[in-house]
Amino acid sequence: MTERIVVGAAVLDGERLLAARRSAPEELAGRWELPGGKVEPGETPEAALVRELREELGVDAEVIERVPGAWPLKSPYVLHVWTARLLPGTGEPKPLEDHDELRWLGPGELWDVDWLDQDVPAVREVAARLRS
């Protein structure tokens, strides 16, 4: 089956990373992830990321760069991650859809939340870039 991309946004504010707690489906609820979602047919991953951040968090954001790596999810999905930043004046993100809590994680707090297993290597990669 053709791979389908799920985009995850590592939204950064200085050295802080935004984490989102899923409210559904049942098997993922309560675990933390990078906000994002499935890329629609004909859409670029970058456009999907901006769209998902608007839908899920009510914010306007811009993509910074791809975090190297691709992490397999439930077939046929594969997680690709980009760093992103909020546009000035857009306000604080809110858990409008798919999430019931958001947290900005500062340095030393990245591992304070229960990330989805498949997100752990992606967050590790983001953490390495935050330190460099």
Ligand SMILES: Nc1nc2c([nH]c(=O)n2[C@H]2C[C@H](O)[C@@H](COP(=O)(O)OP(=O)(O)OP(=O)(O)O)O2)c(=O)[nH]1
């Ligand atoms: N958004 C997001 N999804 C993730 C991550 N890690 C992970 O396993 N997933 C899974 C959860 C879902 O099964 C799938 C993405 O689905 P989603 O529900 O966020 O996608 P979507 O907003 O496009 O919604 P829909 O089409 O299901 O309505 O990928 C992650 O870090 N971010």
